[in-house]
Amino acid sequence: MVLPCAGPMTSHASEPVAPGDDNAHFGSKEDNLRWYREMLRIRRFEESAAQAYTRGKISGFLHLYIGQEAIAVATKELLQPHDQVVAAYRTHGFAIAFGSAPGACMAELYGKATGLVGGIGGSMHFFDRKHQLWGGYAIVGNHVPVAAGHAFAAKYRGESGVTLCFLGDGAVAIGPTHEGWTLAGLWKLPIVYVVENNLYSMGTPLSRSIPVEDITLKAAGYNMARERFQVTSVAETKARLGEAMRLAREESRPVLVELITYRFRGHSMSDPGKYRDKDEVEAWRRSDPMERTMQALRRLHGISEEELEAIDEEVIAEMDEAVRFAEESPAPAPEARFHNILAES
Amino acid sequence: MALIQIRHAIRDAIAEEMARDERVFLMGEEVGHYNGAYKCSEGLLERFGERRVLDTPIAETGFAGVGIGAAMCGLRPIVEFMTFNFSAVAFDQILNNAAKIRHMTNGQFSVPIVFRGPNAAAHMLGSTHSQAFEPFYAHVPGLIVIAVATAYDAKGLLKSAIRDENPVVFLESELMYSVKGEVPEEEYLIPIGKADIKRPGKDVTVITWGQGVPVALRSAELAAAEGIDAEVIDLRTLRPMDTEAVLTSVRKTNRAVVLFHGWPYGGVGCEVIAQIQEQAFDDLDAPVLRVCYEDVPMPYAENLENLVLPTAERGLAAIRAVTYRR
Known part of the structure; x- marks a missing residue:
């Protein structure tokens, strides 16, 4: 339930909630099969990307989403045609979930002409307008007011579209975030800000970066509604995020949502994650939404190991093909560096 | 020809473009009810209403960013900085978003926006309020930078800037807002990029x-x-x-x-x-x-x-x- 501004604090963010195994956390067999496959597609895509990075095929920064996939998958199913999603630099999952071709995504990481943005942006600057992914922003927090601008435009034109703006817990301290939230609240813009709280701002835990434990307490100061929960399943995430989007769409009410989640990999490929111990990571693995969905498929729907294996093989084949496409694609033409700097008016 | 102040040439350019194009709107500190810190938007709120003439809080990063986001959706924002000295706190929005988005998205998005306001020293405002910002902005590929000195140029170039598909930094002068110059009665545009x-x-x-x-x-x-x-x-x-x-x-x-x-x-x-x-x-x-x-x-x-x-x-x-x- 989306709470009004004031409300009690919920779970302690540094320890995972032990999710219930009751069926209410899961959807139908068809839902779970679809969600499992989509989460697996993101995970296998990123594992392929990580391998390519290790082989020196990809350079720059590569921030993996592994562990957080359920959020992108739930978001995809909530989008209506005029909605747009603005995210930061941990964005591969959104692109894959929203329908961007894995080959184009991989080619972007490879810096190839066939990439999502022609090899101009790289991992941190994914934009796929056709699939409602409006960035792709790598300066922490500077997309927060831009996303408010998308919502402003919808309201200005009287359109029904909602903007969903994802940011990390590491973007909560910086100024542009608060100026964006101020204007969203002041002008009652149809926007949902979703803080993906994966507990670490790079290597710094929340306790050393944000003065309150519950980030949604900040909503009160911006006249935003608020919602906060740990992501343990696509079903629950979809239901609760969907309610936030309904408020934004139907009442033009900005909402601040905090999703407590966990990334199993480092902040980027260069981060071995020495600031957290194995026990902590293992505890979170037990509430990994993808793993739990797989278990539900076995337990609730009687899906066999062979069937699960077959899904995985299909997904791996799809991502192998994406890698092949990226490797065989041409580099951008030399003159491409001059393109799209200014529009010809 | 009419003999008008530069501030009125700017106001008339904005008013003509707003009347011509529903997508154009003005936002900034004190642009509406106060009629502009330097009266460059005098009468615009009364004529066009609060939907299109928006007073903002003192949050340059916020409203510069909102303008950029709205421009990406096809609107044509005019963002007034009360002085370009205050654009410094919105510099990241101009440098990393306005100037980069078309390039970074491989042409999927454009940012047709105008950032305008007075630039450089006025009279006895001290070090933080007397700076000329053109070197910072002219340094950046992806931006257009204009500086005007007459009523004729201000009106003709501002109209072109508002119609341009690119982000434009439009530099005016507090000391010169009252300077009068001749401006044609009929509509005219001055092409960007011509001395x-x-x-x-x-x-x-x-x-x-x-x-x-x-x-x-x-x-x-x-x-x-x-x-x-x-x-x-x-x-x-x-x-x-x-x-x-x-x-x-x-x-x-x-x-x-x-x-x-x-x-x-x-x-x-x-x-x-x-x-x-x-x-x-x-x-x-x-x-x-x-x-x-x-x-x-x-x-x-x-x-x-x-x-x-x-x-x-x-x-x-x-x-x-x-x-x-x-």
Whole structure:
């Protein structure tokens, strides 16, 4: 339930909630099969990307989403045609979930002409307008007011579209975030800000970066509604995020949502994650939404190991093909560096 | 022709474009109910309403970002900075979003937005409120930078800026908002990227823009009294620069002075001089000189400020030097 501004604090963010195994956390067999496959597609895509990075095929920064996939998958199913999603630099999952071709995504990481943005942006600057992914922003927090601008435009034109703006817990301290939230609240813009709280701002835990434990307490100061929960399943995430989007769409009410989640990999490929111990990571693995969905498929729907294996093989084949496409694609033409700097008016 | 103040030329340009195009709107601090800190938006709220003339809180990063986000959706925001000194806190939005989004998205999005407001020193405002921002913005590929010095140029160029598909930084002058100039009754546009010869001459080229223009013209008058015929070129657009206009003049006069409001180090003046020496080196009969701020933060005290600012007398001294007259 989306709470009004004031409300009690919920779970302690540094320890995972032990999710219930009751069926209410899961959807139908068809839902779970679809969600499992989509989460697996993101995970296998990123594992392929990580391998390519290790082989020196990809350079720059590569921030993996592994562990957080359920959020992108739930978001995809909530989008209506005029909605747009603005995210930061941990964005591969959104692109894959929203329908961007894995080959184009991989080619972007490879810096190839066939990439999502022609090899101009790289991992941190994914934009796929056709699939409602409006960035792709790598300066922490500077997309927060831009996303408010998308919502402003919808309201200005009287359109029904909602903007969903994802940011990390590491973007909560910086100024542009608060100026964006101020204007969203002041002008009652149809926007949902979703803080993906994966507990670490790079290597710094929340306790050393944000003065309150519950980030949604900040909503009160911006006249935003608020919602906060740990992501343990696509079903629950979809239901609760969907309610936030309904408020934004139907009442033009900005909402601040905090999703407590966990990334199993480092902040980027260069981060071995020495600031957290194995026990902590293992505890979170037990509430990994993808793993739990797989278990539900076995337990609730009687899906066999062979069937699960077959899904995985299909997904791996799809991502192998994406890698092949990226490797065989041409580099951008030399003159491409001059393109799209200014529009010809 | 009507004789109007620059502030009214700016207001009329905004009003005409808002009337013409529903996508155009104005936002900034005090632009609505207060009618603009410098009255450049006088009457616009009354005419167009709160939907299209938006007072913002003091949150430049916030409203610059909202403007960029709205522009990506196809609206055409005009964002007023009460002074460009305050654009410093929105610099990241202009540098990393407005200037980069078209490129970074491989052309999926454009950012048709105008950032406008007064630039450079006014009178006794101290170091934080007296800065010229064109070097910061003209440095950036992906931006258009315009600086205007007459009512005619302000109206014609602002209308072009609002219609342009690109992000435009539009620099005005607090000291010059009351300066009157003739403006045609009928609609006109001035193309972006074209310099204007504000005074023709044959002995020396004075390249200038914005608040430097009236100073350069007075220097030319003083020089004329000594028999030196100076040509004054107002760049009007700083990026992209009308290099051809500069070179054509320098090839004729063989001597050049760059006169502007701003610091010498790494500024637009350096770019002008680099273009001249790269492309017209053999045409030069003297080193190109700069007349601009001294390389210090602007002091408040009147006597000290006057020492730092470019003046007609300093302009004359430079003109004498490059023409080897003492």
